[in-house]
Amino acid sequence: MTPLPSNLYPSALFEDRKPVPNLMIRLNAPEQEPSAFDPTVCKTEFEKNLVYLPSCFLLFFANNIDRFHIRNITLFGTNPFAYPALESALALFAAKPVHVGMCLFPNQLPDKNPQYLDKMNTLFYRLGPFSGENEISKTFRSLPEEITLLRSLNPSLEIRAILYVSDFCLKNLDRVIHLVENAGFDHLDFFSPNLYINLLNQNEKDLCVQNLVPSKEEIKSLEKDFWNILEQRWFETHLFDLNLCRRQMERVIQFFGAIRGLGEFAPPFCRASRVSFFIEPTGEVRTCPYQKIVGNLRSHSLVQISESEELKLFQANLNLAKSPICPSCPGAYPHLLWKTR
Numbered sequence: 628m629t630p631l632p633s634n635l636y637p638s639a640l641f642e643d644r645k646p647v648p649n650l651m652i653r654l655n656a657p658e659q660e661p662s663a664f665d666p667t668v669c670k671t672e673f674e675k676n677l678v679y680l681p682s683c684f685l686l687f688f689a690n691n692i693d694r695f696h697i698r699n700i701t702l703f704g705t706n707p708f709a710y711p712a713l714e715s716a717l718a719l720f721a722a723k724p725v726h727v728g729m730c731l732f733p734n735q736l737p738d739k740n741p742q743y744l745d746k747m748n749t750l751f752y753r754l755g756p757f758s759g760e761n762e763i764s765k766t767f768r769s770l771p772e773e774i775t776l777l778r779s780l781n782p783s784l785e786i787r788a789i790l791y792v793s794d795f796c797l798k799n800l801d802r803v804i805h806l807v808e809n810a811g812f813d814h815l816d817f818f819s820p821n822l823y824i825n826l827l828n829q830n831e832k833d834l835c836v837q838n839l840v841p842s843k844e845e846i847k848s849l850e851k852d853f854w855n856i857l858e859q860r861w862f863e864t865h866l867f868d869l870n871l872c873r874r875q876m877e878r879v880i881q882f883f884g885a886i887r888g889l890g891e892f893a894p895p896f897c898r899a900s901r902v903s904f905f906i907e908p909t910g911e912v913r914t915c916p917y918q919k920i921v922g923n924l925r926s927h928s929l930v931q932i933s934e935s936e937e938l939k940l941f942q943a944n945l946n947l948a949k950s951p952i953c954p955s956c957p958g959a960y961p962h963l964l965w966k967t968r
């Protein structure tokens with residue numbers, strides 16, 4: 628790719644209308660305060676070396692959304708509500724046939740009345756992985772109230788729970804499902820905990836495995852129980868589709884089993900590398916949050932990146948079964964399909 632002249636930035640991010648069905652945007656870096664969108668006030672040495680997209684990026688993107696065939700936009704970040712242009716960008720997205728979602732943690736809603744949530748379609752709450760009773764109580768204490776507030780602001784908002792399953796969660800599955808339902812969620816998805824694709828060092832990883840992964844013997848006995856629980860619960864709750872949930876739980880159990888030496892972890896069925904882009908706050912673009920960088924919006928437009936030889940080569944060479952990342956990926960996005968409001 629030939630870099631764009633820097634004086635064209637950021638208007639050169641956008642060119643002709645192109646298909647990019649799913650776009651995931653991380654709005655800030657870990658531990659960042661809103662002020663850190665200004666690169667001159669970054670705090671740590673690591674952050675000082677990063678160059679961030681300007682805080683108007685999302686707004687600018689929302690203004691130019693018609694240039695792409697985008698169906699889903701999902702916003703990430705440790706504190707996405709702090710993003711300066713969020714409210715205005717959501718208002719622009721709401722006027723277009725784009726499905727807008729946001730990933731957040733419980734108790735993360737801003738203090739002020741989040742009126743602009745009526746411009747969103749889906750909220751994904753990340754729950755767990757729970758290693759004990761305290762974490763469960765803390766998570767679910769205020770969730771029913773929080774979700775009631777959200778529903779009063781936007782009755783058509785879809786509110787989904789993404790449960791990162793752990794040993795403790797499997798042993799308390801019936802109760803956890805009950806708590807998720809009581810909190811008022813529309814849907815429940817089961818994911819493996821993110822043990823490998825993160826910044827943990829080996830000791831921290833070992834500790835996570837010790838705290839979150841059931842033993843060999845437990846896996847075998849839990850497996851019998853949880854199918855009964857899920858099937859029974861399926862008759863009583865609207866929270867999950869039994870087929871999808873079985874696939875998700877099989878993956879979780881395989882993931883735990885592989886860690887404990889019970890066979891191989893099967894390759895995931897995931898479309899992310901073909902139908903999505905993940906944009907980091909620094910402008911780096913990947914096809915999913917975990918794979919290698921295929922371009923940077925500071926030097927190339929999204930269209931250039933989507934048509935680049937680097938991307939084509941990456942897509943051609945990505946083998947989900949052999950990639951060192953995919954088999955332990957907690958994500959796997961089989962559901963990434965075209966979707967309209």
Ligand code: SF4
Pocket residue numbers: 895897898899900914915916917918947950952953954956957958959960
């Ligand atoms: S399985 Fe995970 S790491 Fe692999 S392409 Fe899909 S989302 Fe990315």
